[in-house]
Amino acid sequence: xxxEGFVASLxxxxxxxxxxxxxxxxxxxxxxxxxxxxxxxxxxxxxxxxFWTEINGERANQALGDAMLNSSSFPFRCxxxxxxxxxxxxxxxxxxxxxxxxxxxxPEEGLFYLVKDGRVEKITGEEHRELLQKMPEFRVKGMSEExxxxxxxxxx
Numbered sequence: 001x002x003x004e005g006f007v008a009s010l011x012x013x014x015x016x017x018x019x020x021x022x023x024x025x026x027x028x029x030x031x032x033x034x035x036x037x038x039x040x041x042x043x044x045x046x047x048x049x050x051f052w053t054e055i056n057g058e059r060a061n062q063a064l065g066d067a068m069l070n071s072s073s074f075p076f077r078c079x080x081x082x083x084x085x086x087x088x089x090x091x092x093x094x095x096x097x098x099x100x101x102x103x104x105x106x107p108e109e110g111l112f113y114l115v116k117d118g119r120v121e122k123i124t125g126e127e128h129r130e131l132l133q134k135m136p137e138f139r140v141k142g143m144s145e146e147x148x149x150x151x152x153x154x155x156x
Contacts, residue, residue: 001026001034002056003074013078013079014080016106016109019046020111023040028113029115031118037092038092038094039090040090041053041085042085042104043060043085044085045082045085047080048080049106051106053102057101060096064140065140067141068085071091072088073087091114096139097137097139098117099115099134099135100138101115112124112128
């Protein structure tokens, strides 16, 4: 599958549940696109209802830290007015831990996954809560010192 095709598929969602169902059908949280595996993070607003991704119980943008700068992000809109967000593609090879939890969340909805040794298992919300305390710290490669210096030089 191509990145563009994946992002376009998200536009078909007419409800937040449908958006989560599309993510699940496409293989989230780990999807192979253009021959490379990615951890998929989504965040946005669906007719006033916020949705987001958590990794080990922490909002993804916090869990990923400066690795967000190394990730690709694409905005998307859904069929309904005032709906859409961003999908962020994090190279799975940059993830430095073998086991972690991913949750796609909304005010009432949620999909929960355990990722272990590159395999994905769908779990319940209760299992997710029980496993949170057992997870190692989530780590992903960020930018190197040289890359950070270059960014600083670029932005002055």
